[in-house]
Amino acid sequence: MKLNNNYIMRMLVSYLPILCITISVLIFIFFSIINQFNVRNAIQANKLTAEYITNMVDSSLKNISIDVQKMAETGGDLERFLETTSDRALNFEASNQLSNLMVRYGLIDSVYLYRVQDGHVLDQSTIRPLDQFPDRSFVRFSLDQAYTGVWSSPRVREMTAQGSPAQVRVTSLGFKIPRDTGSLGYLMVNVKISSLSGFIGQMIDHTITDAQLYDAKGNSFFHAGQTAPSKNRLSADVVSDYTGWTYRISIKGGQLLDFLFHGSTLWVLLGLCAIILAIGSMFYVTRRNYKPIESILHRIDRFSSIIKTEPKEKDNEFAFIDQAIERLITNNMAFQEQQQEHMVIRRQQFLQMLLKGEYKEDQAAWEQEWQHFGLSAGHFMVALLELDQYVQFGLKYSPSDQSLFKFIVSSVAQETAEQNGLKVIVEWIAKNQLVILLIAEEGMALEHQLLHLSEQIRAWVEGHLDFTVTIGIGTPADDEASIARSFEDAEAAVSRKVSVGVNQIIDALEVKGNPDREWFDYLKMIRTIVRQLRMSDGGWPQELSRLFHEMTVHRMRKDDVDRLVHYFIFHLEYELGGALPEAMKPWQQEVKPRLAAAAEQSDTLGQVEQDFLGTLTKLATQIEELSQNRRHNALMREIRDYVAEQYLDPNLSLTILSERFQISPKYLSQLFKESIGQNFSDFLIGLRIEYAKRLLRESDVTVQQISEMLGYANPTSFIRVFKKIVGLSPGQYRESEMKSAERIEE
Known part of the structure; x- marks a missing residue:
């Protein structure tokens, strides 16, 4: 056995690294290729998102521009304000119009009106001379421009907040009144860059997408002092026909994705190399591991040749050993069959005693049986499986077929429990009832484990056989004495299939709290x-x-x-x-x-x-x-x-x-x-x-x-x-x- 174990370990050590490395490389290549498709879809989605954001922002800015143009038209209330220098009612009415414009558009940070006649500026709160207005430098700059009505690049607006000077980044739109000369005044609207960023942020997912905005000169709106970097292959740029600004939507972590996206040839070559290396390694390792087997075959062939050359010599060592081994194997097989039959009977008796709680009369014998089956005391739970429609089952199948089906069901229960790492005792205690005793060291989640195991067994029988089973689940037992009570609860649960229905899992805890009608x-x-x-x-x-x-x-x-x-x-x-x-x-x-x-x-x-x-x-x-x-x-x-x-x-x-x-x-x-x-x-x-x-x-x-x-x-x-x-x-x-x-x- 020691030599055999060493040989198995050597085989595993030889083959497993090759298998693991090859599978790992192929899996990595597979996911890389899948990732390429995802990145392509993401690029297309970024393009659509950029176009959508451009349309939404342009639409909002156009609406602001249209309303401002209507206010700046000659003959309106603003024109009367610009022509009259000392009418408080006109001042209030003009200021109210500016405030209403800000209320209609949440993107607007401020609106003010410059009057040429006396050099005063009216905003939402007050009217004052231009020299006292915080943003006077930009007003003077705008008055010197030949063409107005265009949204400006991001700039810093001077303002006064709580009595102290402050600055805020905005983009501005101004109109001369009248439009051709501007002889009466100048109307200016400022949109805060942070509001514009928030408006765009509502339309993207910041966890995977990044949005940037640049003016016609490449200056960043959202990062002061920065200019637009070179376009990434995974980003999407859309230039607005209205403002001339550039909207850029990109994927976060773009460098790694770009590498994966453009490395398709590398992945194919790497996969071919991995396959060639695996095939060569398998041939080499197989040849090396076959040498001991080849040596044994040569020795067997040599002994076979000796026996053929001396057919009359029956009392040689090989014949004696061969006969001894044959007798040993034959006797051992007979003993194993007899022992197996004895174990089945002994196991059934043990389980009957366990379910009926009769072991107390002979505690020593009980302990001996318990240790014999390799079971350690702990926590227990009983499930009782019952064949549905047993009368029809008996009429449909012969006794041999019935025994075969019962063997299949018990084997499925045992193997399913082993696959789930559970220790169970499975025995037929009646012609249509199979007991499943779950034994665990820990009592936590015992009921969940048995319910899951029972559902797997029920689903397998339903999917592979022509009949169904109903399984009743008992209550948890913390010692051997409580197993009989768990079995009684399982019996009571499965007996309720007459009212609950067949092909189901019936938990004793679910039906216990539902008392029978008087x-x-x-x-x-x-x-x-x-x-x-x-x-x-x-x-x-x-x-x-x-x-x-x-x-x-x-x-x-x-x-x-x-x-x-x-x-x-x-x-x-x-x-x-x-x-x-x-x-x-x-x-x-x-x-x-x-x-x-x-x-x-x-x-x-x-x-x-x-x-x-x-x-x-x-x-x-x-x-x-x-x-x-x-x-x-x-x-x-x-x-x-x-x-x-x-x-x-x-x-x-x-x-x-x-x-x-x-x-x-x-x-x-x-x-x-x-x-x-x-x-x-x-x-x-x-x-x-x-x-x-x-x-x-x-x-x-x-x-x-x-x-x-x-x-x-x-x-x-x-x-x-x-x-x-x-x-x-x-x-x-x-x-x-x-x-x-x-x-x-x-």
């Missing part, structure tokens, strides 16, 4: 369905749907569903035997076996409901046909319909019915009992209580108003009757229905 509510619903079915009332399918909906919403376990379904079958058989004995023959021969088979063979409530609905629909047709053959059936249906319409009448009684339908009260009461299964008073009270329940569920009518509507003189009497029939007071019933509706919405 049993008497379900039993009352079942009795209602059976009574409506026996009486040929067409509302029983809706009540049946409501029953299964409630069981689904409350995620009932398989055992609880089976109990309710069998109670449904028992109660229906009891009612039919008492009211319709002639219906018992089809019930025993067809209906009851179908209902029982549906309850046992269906994995979900949806399947049970579908099978029940189809079978009971046929039974309802048979009951209706039998009922129609009974004496006074038409009369009793008419009476029942009349009572269903007039049940809110407080004067309704057997006497009134006997007078209306010309039948004695005593015989009418007997017919009620035979046809409906209830006496008249109970039937009438049942209708009124059902109406009251509907009002409590669907309206805000008070209990007192409901009692008056039902003809009760005292609300206390109504509450007592309601509680006796329903089991809850009207207020409690309304509150429970509201909570149930909220849970359904959630």
Whole structure:
């Protein structure tokens, strides 16, 4: 083994560096080529961005220029201000116009108006002589220019801030009034460079893009004293037709990108060199590592030649060693098979003891088994995998195929756990149930690990096999004694697939906090369905749907569903035997076996409901046909319909019915009992209580108003009757229905 390990290490040391270097170079080349495409796209995007910024800035500056030209037109208020030297109203009105211009355009830093007549300058706040105006040097410079109406290069505007002189960088636009001579005055607008920078900055992403602005002479707007550097190949320049300024958009880190962008030939050559070097190195290393194998082959060939030349000599050392090794291998294989069978049985017994918590009776034996399987005490969690639609699974596949599929599922579970670095015990404990016991040193994230593992197993089975599985997740266990509790929780979780659905992961923590509905509510619903079915009332399918909906919403376990379904079958058989004995023959021969088979063979409530609905629909047709053959059936249906319409009448009684339908009260009461299964008073009270329940569920009518509507003189009497029939007071019933509706919405 030592020699073998050294040889393996030498092989790895020989090949791995070549493989790693080659793959690294190729990966780097691949990403460099991909980066070239990205840079090309970025250059095109920069070009579009520069054009967009140019259009937006030019549009804003043009709008400012147009409005300033309108203000400077002769005949306006500014002309009257320039012609009159001592009118405060005109001064205020002209200053207001300048302020409104600044309000309309946020880019404008300041606006002022120079009056030639007396040499005064008006801005947004005051009028003063030109000699006292901070920016007087630029005003005098502009007056000497022959052509105005052009945005200037970036300049420094002198100003006074809080009583102290200050400077701010702006670009200016001036118009003579009138335009041809400027004999009346000069209107000047200043746009702050920082505002212009902020306006442009809103249109780019500063983390990856840089934007610069230069005037016609190459002076930078955003960096005083700097001129435009030479154009980078990764930047985009757009010259404005309006201002003559140059807008430059470039990518940050451009030097590295430029190198990557223009090194395509280098990358191709480097890739070819890496491949040639890898091929040559592989040949060299392979040849060098093959020498020991070649030496062994020569020795085997030499011994083979000796044996061929002496065929009759059987007692040589090689034959003896060969026979000894053959016997050793044969015996070892037989022993391994026997040991493997023993280990499987021992493992199953160990797991059964672990899940049932029976190891406490023999603690020493338990410790021995625990150490034997190489498991260390720590934190545990149980998952229970169950084959869905096992009846169909057993009918579809032969026993050998079933065993093969079970082996595949357990192998997938084991291998998936190993790939995730998890330690698990996987065993089939029943014909359709596989236990997955997760063992970890740390208790943190134990549930997340098991949920992730279970979802991988479920998805693999769904994607590769013709059947599905549902997995129940137990609760974490901090010691060996708690494993049985975790297993019970996993069993309870997987049993709820009848209401939750198949092919799912069901966590015990999710269903634990969802208590089952009170049993008497379900039993009352079942009795209602059976009574409506026996009486040929067409509302029983809706009540049946409501029953299964409630069981689904409350995620009932398989055992609880089976109990309710069998109670449904028992109660229906009891009612039919008492009211319709002639219906018992089809019930025993067809209906009851179908209902029982549906309850046992269906994995979900949806399947049970579908099978029940189809079978009971046929039974309802048979009951209706039998009922129609009974004496006074038409009369009793008419009476029942009349009572269903007039049940809110407080004067309704057997006497009134006997007078209306010309039948004695005593015989009418007997017919009620035979046809409906209830006496008249109970039937009438049942209708009124059902109406009251509907009002409590669907309206805000008070209990007192409901009692008056039902003809009760005292609300206390109504509450007592309601509680006796329903089991809850009207207020409690309304509150429970509201909570149930909220849970359904959630």
